[in-house]
Amino acid sequence: MRVPQLILTLLSATPLGVSAMDLDGDGLCDVWQARWHALALPPDSDADGDGFSQREEAAAGTDPLDGASRPLVSVIDAGSATARLRIVAQPGKRYRAESAASPAGPWIPSSTDHAATDALLEIVAPTLATHAFYRVRISDADSDGDGVSDWAERQLAGFDPLNADSFALPEASGDAAVAAAMIEAWNHNAISAEIVTAAAYEKDGSPAQIRLTRSGDTGAPFTLFFKVVPDADPRRATPGRDEYQLRDASGAVVTHALVIPAGQSSASLMMHPVADALIEVPEYLDIRAGGSIGPLSLSVRDAAPVQANQRLFIAYLLPAAGVSSAGSGLATIRLSGDNDSAIVSLWFSNLNSAVNSTQVQTADDAILQSIPPFAYNGQAWRIRASQSYATDQSVLDALIDGSVELSIFTEANVAGELSGAFSPAVGFVDMPEPIEPPAVTSLSGTALDREIVRFLTQATFGPTPADLADLRSRVAAAGGDRIAAFSAWIDEQFATPSPDLLDYTMAADRQDIEIRLDPAKSYYNPDHDPGQGNRRRGWWLLARHGPDQLKQRAAFAFSEIFVISIQDTLIESRAHGSAHYHDMLRNGATGTFRDLLRNVATHPMMGWYLSHLRNAKATYDAQGNLLVSPDENFAREIMQLFSIGLVQLHNDGSLKLGSDGLPLPTYTQTDITELSRVFTGWSFSVYNNPSASTNVVANTLFSRNNGSERFEDRWMQPMRNFADSHDTGAKQVLGLQLPANRSGEQELDAIVDHLATHPNTAPFICRRLIQRFVTANPSAGYLHRVSNAFRDAGGSMNATIKAILLDPEARSLESADAVASFGKVREPLLRYTAFARAFNGTSKLKLADLSAYGYPADELAKFPENTARFRMQSTDTQLSQTHLSAPSVFNWFVPDHKPAGMLAANGTTSPELQIANENSVIRASNFVYSDIYESGGNPNTTALPNQNEEPWLYGSNGDHIRIDFAPLEALYLGVVDLNRDGVFNNLDVGAFNQQAALRAACEAVLDHVDLMLCAGALKARYAETPGKPRRNILDAAVSIRSSNNSSNTQQASVMRDRIEDILWLVASSPDAVVQK
Amino acid sequence: MRTQSRDRDHRRSRRDFLRQSACASLGVTSLVNALAQMRLMTAAMAQGETHGYKALVCLFLNGGHDSNNLLIPIGDPAADGLRADYQSGRGVLAIDRGTAIPLVVPDICRAFQRHHGSALPPMGLHPSASGLAALHNQGKAAFVCNVGTLAYPVASRAEYSSGNVPLPPQLFSHSDQQTQWQSSIPDRPFTSGWGGRAADLLHASYNNSAASKVSMSISLAGINSFQVGTGGDVVQYVVRSNGTVPLSGFSQISDNTDNDPYDGAMNAAGYRLDRDQGKRLKAFEDIMRLTHANLHEEEYNRIVRRARATEATIGAAITAAATSGVDLNAIFANANHSLGDQLKMIARLIAGRSALGNNRQIFFCQVGGYDTHQTLLTSHANLIDELSTGLSAFHDALQALGMWEQVVTFTASDFNRTFTPNSTDPARAGSDHAWGGHTIVMGGPVNGGNFYGQFPSLKTGSASGSIDAGSSRGRWIPDVSVDQYAAVLTSWMGAGSSEIQAIFPNLPRFDDPFQSASANLGFIG
Structure with a gap:
């Protein structure tokens, strides 16, 4: 059998023939050395380690510095008589096959010399008797005999391998002389290089340019070999080969040689950028040419560093986690178009103590740039590698993905007082034309159900099956016009009488106290203090059962904008005042923003929380020196958080920019100081006298104390102004003149009028409200439309909320399903209320029992009959939230929170994720878990405390709302209880122990749970696709106890197990956690 | 003690092996390649060995710690030149010698020899410490004086000014100096930290890859340069100081005794069981593993995935730690701050080391706020209080856990700050970026109660004896390079001389920290 084999050996027959052009006598062809930039390499070593010495590579014409570039031969076909050899060839070289029976030789020629004209050459050689070894001999040719090899002539522009005097120049004698002059020029620096333009810019496609100039004769074209070398500094970026193109002046792509044409003394090498969508730091490369030209450093940059190309980032500076500070501020970064440097500016106010230092740093504390005090107006920051950010690009990436923040360290808060992460800001000098809203298409069937559930998720504390059915029939009655049906529903909701949280709290407190007044009971305690417990429980009652869902939902939204919090101990001890504050906010849902703002400003609970209660005018010593100035807390927050915000906005919420590209502040420190004088002289209008009595009298004492708990009338009447303590001087706030000697009330009216109609207020407040109801990232058009509605309706809150809920963007099922930033994470409280409402969460405690403790009959009548109430404990640990327990006036989360990484890089806001961390997401799932799996879940079979049980039992067993499994079991049985006897057992022939029937039963339950918690997204998105959540859940549920399904008792208990798993898996899935 | 001697034998044999086989080539291969080769060799050598537990804790004081006011001369300025120099140089920033807390200066102390001759000046600590x-x-902690980044030794102010000695680039810049401190190779662009390189080698030598459940490099302060490795097995693992919450319904350990259909979802080895509960857990995790186009959903899933990953490893350690019977919350009650929280979690992870399965562990924690350009006196007092109460609590915790002899804690910072103030107003004055500073080392193995390195002359500018780098602000030219300081710590962790050489390629440029009397770095061993 013939087994042809190949051994390749390269031999240069005439490595140093006369045509080798070896002027320096080092044994290597000078043209080859120039072509591969191998001037300094010794002939007999192997620089690239590919097994071929420089001498051999020179003979073959290959690159001595690239291991992949070497003589390559393979046998592609070996027949009985001939073998075909395929050679990776260099045009101009000659190749001859030799064969031998043994590697030791003797080698005999198997072919004639073949001149290569292409990059591939095939040679047919005869085979030997049994097997053969082949080698290929490479040699140069000099067809025109001019002393320059064919290969070399092919490397050089204008040389004709078949013409010994290609240029016919008068002064030179043939090609060898021209080549020799060129070699001299290469090797002895006779070419000058100049960087004409160092940077290429992707945005406008402008190239970088190098000009190379020769000296001496210009009769022949001049070939200059160049190479591209990556930048040596590992911190800097180097462009990939597909990120630029090198061309000559005519636009032709050049790879390794630039030709200065005959008659010209210079030529340009252009580096054209290839535009991409990436945001990159300058990418550097070096050009080397000839013997010693370069490195010439060029770069590819995204865009020219001009103002129009700047990218704006904003960081809203808020107190660092765990720091109590009234400070706030704003920092901006203007990133140059080429992403090489930035200018950092900041302003801030009201820090607790002196500034220690100010840093631009990463979220993991790598310091990038310090901002000294004299540079707050503009500190240059070069985007450079730092710490574990080992490349400049990684620092830029950190900025883009929201991991760069500005932190202010102060002497009192050495670990940082204020900080904020930078995120890209959308801003314009002039507002662009708002985009058109999406079309609202007509829906029916499942899609309509999904849409109704979405609407109820936005407008209530969670859809109930009854509400779903109600709206279904309303839409049908409206001829399928769901917008009309929803609109009418909204009107009805706003007209529904609201139960007061205060009435509930007072009655429940009375019960708590009176039940402990029996000395015979072990829990006798005449001094019992119910604390905030009943106010909190009352909120659960309203959220779960309140007939005025939309108003209560609005009140909840307002409570996250106009924040007071029981984290403050005085607020904590004034449960009735807190309840009254809630009722005041709820009333705001049907009034104007102006009146809501005024009611918030004059509510004593807010007066305490933001310290304008009993805030006196400035006092001076005898010499007129200022002793005490008014507290500025409320003056700042009513602007920063409650109405206009820090920076000027267009009507669509985008930033208004000044001509310098920077945002424009809405107010100055002077405005705060002036406004703080308006908020002087405010104190209680009434008080209880004696303090532990229900006798309420008018207050005439500005410094009236806080009174006692549970006799809190002073906390439930608006504050009034005391003229003696009010600063009656003239004031100017935000351009509004307030003349001297006006009353505090008059000034307040003027201020709230001014704030409510300020151009910023509509977009500022409407954006917050949209975020509370519908989506964290309203489009500019959505916000523009709602802002207009706010303005057109004179700040009417119900008109604004209606515009929010009925906007095409809110009502578009397509947006919900397709827009990546649409929707919002349900905050844990809303996540749980939705769960409780969807599955009829209840308890055995009856609201009607409170009638015996003074709960008004007309209040009770506002609820459905047999409404249950709840003994919910604080859920701060389990849900990271309890009603009115935000950590600070900035709420649990701020409207601009963008989690670092993907969301920040996409400019996507997700406020609720500010309280989502590794612990809180698990705790929230665990809370639902304990509701589903522990304590049975069924209020009918579980011992829940009855009214006359010992009070502490309320807490231990009754702290969860129990959901009702019966409707879910009915869905299940509806599929498998074929004989309709109410139980599932072996009499249900065809279903019992039948996988298909069990699966269908689970599916019925799953689709219902999916509809209620996810607006049917699981089914709509995933259908039956294996590996997707719906199938995962279904498979897990169906698999339960599948080996024991033949027993009656097993089948019955397994039904509950399956429903429990479905409930928990759906409730824990991202489709339920994120409202869309 | 037998373990220790076997440890030494093992190290000696490995050294010999390496010397014969690899060291010749180290000069020409890149650092990364050298480490990769050594990893393979040390892993081969470590087969079958067992080792006691050791942990190294890096406490980085971010921003540049003004250690001039940590370690304070407190002699009578009339008789004690050092105190006189302190007062005149520090000016409004000087701490009153009456309020500083006196330290015992032992009779045998070489930290003053180089710059202060035979004097043993009275020393004190910041009043908040x-x-x-x-x-x-009590001999449990020591100070290493005048440590800083160096490319080569700088003998004097004159040599600094001469320009003849290559200096670390970008001296006095936060970002560069933090990086250089953490890389210990100041004269090359950053590619890895010395903690990361040490972990690359020590993990292979000392940790059993089958038992190891978590990276040898654990950070309580996010990804950091110190623990960046050379691309080996050891990737830094970030833990938060607040621990994890287990997902309800899925116990880690199987309980087969009660026929409960909801038995543990995982067996003791952490595998999901093929039971109802296990299937439910699998469905949950399959759902969380999916990538979502909706960004809110995707971010939520990422948080859940992180929580589950952390729960599995750290949760097990915390559970194991709970069985130690030590109430760490009580011990850290007076260290209720960021540093205390980080050190408490480190103590937990040390107490729960059996669940993590490593014999060697390097921890990184960090406190910010040290960039005290302004209001130094008040800011620094707060910082020192946090530092001191944190270290005290950590000491108490390690003692209670019986781990005091197995843990060494050391401090590092960008740089020291200028000795002279930047304002004459004591309420406003701060200090600016400088160079060599003092560090703290603490732990059972530390030869505590002493001072190491060389306490600098406190003379500024061109005064005789000054080691002020080029200015008159008091920027001390370091007497001890980071390489030397770090090599002692790394050696204690078990690195042999060849490994030390690979981790600290610049070390041969300096006095041998293990031999030279003048290096005065015998703070461990």
Whole structure:
């Protein structure tokens, strides 16, 4: 059998023939050395380690510095008589096959010399008797005999391998002389290089340019070999080969040689950028040419560093986690178009103590740039590698993905007082034309159900099956016009009488106290203090059962904008005042923003929380020196958080920019100081006298104390102004003149009028409200439309909320399903209320029992009959939230929170994720878990405390709302209880122990749970696709106890197990956690 | 003790092996390649060995710690030139010698020889550092004086100014100096930290890859340069100081005794069981594993995935730690701050080391706020209080856990700050970026109660004896390079001489920290 084999050996027959052009006598062809930039390499070593010495590579014409570039031969076909050899060839070289029976030789020629004209050459050689070894001999040719090899002539522009005097120049004698002059020029620096333009810019496609100039004769074209070398500094970026193109002046792509044409003394090498969508730091490369030209450093940059190309980032500076500070501020970064440097500016106010230092740093504390005090107006920051950010690009990436923040360290808060992460800001000098809203298409069937559930998720504390059915029939009655049906529903909701949280709290407190007044009971305690417990429980009652869902939902939204919090101990001890504050906010849902703002400003609970209660005018010593100035807390927050915000906005919420590209502040420190004088002289209008009595009298004492708990009338009447303590001087706030000697009330009216109609207020407040109801990232058009509605309706809150809920963007099922930033994470409280409402969460405690403790009959009548109430404990640990327990006036989360990484890089806001961390997401799932799996879940079979049980039992067993499994079991049985006897057992022939029937039963339950918690997204998105959540859940549920399904008792208990798993898996899935 | 001697034998044999086989080539291969080769060799050598537990804790004081006011001369300025120099140089920033807490200066102390001759000046600590002073005076902590980044030794102010000695680039710049401190190779662009390189080698030598459940490099302060490795097995693992919450319904350990259909979802080895509960857990995790186009959903899933990953490893350690019977919350009650929280979690992870399965562990924690350009006196007092109470509590915790002899804690910072103030107003004055500073080392293995390195001359500018780098602000030219300081710590962790050489390629440029009397770095061993 013939087994042809190949051994390749390269031999240069005439490595140093006369045509080798070896002027320096080092044994290597000078043209080859120039072509591969191998001037300094010794002939007999192997620089690239590919097994071929420089001498051999020179003979073959290959690159001595690239291991992949070497003589390559393979046998592609070996027949009985001939073998075909395929050679990776260099045009101009000659190749001859030799064969031998043994590697030791003797080698005999198997072919004639073949001149290569292409990059591939095939040679047919005869085979030997049994097997053969082949080698290929490479040699140069000099067809025109001019002393320059064919290969070399092919490397050089204008040389004709078949013409010994290609240029016919008068002064030179043939090609060898021209080549020799060129070699001299290469090797002895006779070419000058100049960087004409160092940077290429992707945005406008402008190239970088190098000009190379020769000296001496210009009769022949001049070939200059160049190479591209990556930048040596590992911190800097180097462009990939597909990120630029090198061309000559005519636009032709050049790879390794630039030709200065005959008659010209210079030529340009252009580096054209290839535009991409990436945001990159300058990418550097070096050009080397000839013997010693370069490195010439060029770069590819995204865009020219001009103002129009700047990218704006904003960081809203808020107190660092765990720091109590009234400070706030704003920092901006203007990133140059080429992403090489930035200018950092900041302003801030009201820090607790002196500034220690100010840093631009990463979220993991790598310091990038310090901002000294004299540079707050503009500190240059070069985007450079730092710490574990080992490349400049990684620092830029950190900025883009929201991991760069500005932190202010102060002497009192050495670990940082204020900080904020930078995120890209959308801003314009002039507002662009708002985009058109999406079309609202007509829906029916499942899609309509999904849409109704979405609407109820936005407008209530969670859809109930009854509400779903109600709206279904309303839409049908409206001829399928769901917008009309929803609109009418909204009107009805706003007209529904609201139960007061205060009435509930007072009655429940009375019960708590009176039940402990029996000395015979072990829990006798005449001094019992119910604390905030009943106010909190009352909120659960309203959220779960309140007939005025939309108003209560609005009140909840307002409570996250106009924040007071029981984290403050005085607020904590004034449960009735807190309840009254809630009722005041709820009333705001049907009034104007102006009146809501005024009611918030004059509510004593807010007066305490933001310290304008009993805030006196400035006092001076005898010499007129200022002793005490008014507290500025409320003056700042009513602007920063409650109405206009820090920076000027267009009507669509985008930033208004000044001509310098920077945002424009809405107010100055002077405005705060002036406004703080308006908020002087405010104190209680009434008080209880004696303090532990229900006798309420008018207050005439500005410094009236806080009174006692549970006799809190002073906390439930608006504050009034005391003229003696009010600063009656003239004031100017935000351009509004307030003349001297006006009353505090008059000034307040003027201020709230001014704030409510300020151009910023509509977009500022409407954006917050949209975020509370519908989506964290309203489009500019959505916000523009709602802002207009706010303005057109004179700040009417119900008109604004209606515009929010009925906007095409809110009502578009397509947006919900397709827009990546649409929707919002349900905050844990809303996540749980939705769960409780969807599955009829209840308890055995009856609201009607409170009638015996003074709960008004007309209040009770506002609820459905047999409404249950709840003994919910604080859920701060389990849900990271309890009603009115935000950590600070900035709420649990701020409207601009963008989690670092993907969301920040996409400019996507997700406020609720500010309280989502590794612990809180698990705790929230665990809370639902304990509701589903522990304590049975069924209020009918579980011992829940009855009214006359010992009070502490309320807490231990009754702290969860129990959901009702019966409707879910009915869905299940509806599929498998074929004989309709109410139980599932072996009499249900065809279903019992039948996988298909069990699966269908689970599916019925799953689709219902999916509809209620996810607006049917699981089914709509995933259908039956294996590996997707719906199938995962279904498979897990169906698999339960599948080996024991033949027993009656097993089948019955397994039904509950399956429903429990479905409930928990759906409730824990991202489709339920994120409202869309 | 037998373990220790076997440890030494093992190290000697490995050294010999390496010397014969690899060292010749180290000069020409890149650092990364050298480490990769050594990893393979040390892993081969470590087969079958068992080792006691050791942990190294890096406490980085971010921003540049003004250690001039940590370690304070407290002699009578009339008789004690050092105190006189302190007062005149520090000006409004000087701490009153009456309020500083006196430290015991032992009779045998070489930290003053180079710059102060035979004097043993009275020394004190910042008034807010009472806990740290107690640790020093009880012989549990020591100070290493005038440590800083160096490319080559700089003998004097004149040599600094001469330009003949290559200096670390970008001296006095936060970002560069933090990086250089953490890389210990100041004269090359950053590619890895010395903690990361040490972990690359020590993990292979000392940790059993089958038992190891978590990276040898654990950070309580996010990804950091110190623990960046050379691309080996050891990737830094970030833990938060607040621990994890287990997902309800899925116990880690199987309980087969009660026929409960909801038996544990995982067996003791952490595998999901093929039971109802296990299937439910699998469905949950399959759902969380999916990538979502909706960004809110995707971010939520990422948080859940992180929580589950952390729960599995750290949760098990915390569970194991709970069985130690030590109430760490009580011990850290007076260290209720960021540093205390980080050190408490480190103590937990040390207590729960059996669940993590590593014999060697390097921890990184960090406190910010040290960039005290302004209001130094008040800011620094707060910082020192946090530092001192944190270290005290950590000491108490390690003692209670019986781990005091197995853990060494050391401090590092960008740089020291200028000796002279930047304002004449004591309420406003701060200090600016400088160079060599003092560090703290603490732990059972530390030869505590002493001072190491060389306490600098406190003379500024061109005064005789000054080691002020080029200015008159008091920027001390370091007497001890980071390489030397770090090599001692790394050696204690078990690195042999060849490994030390690979981790600290610049070390041969300096006095041998293990031999030279002048290096004065015998703070461990």
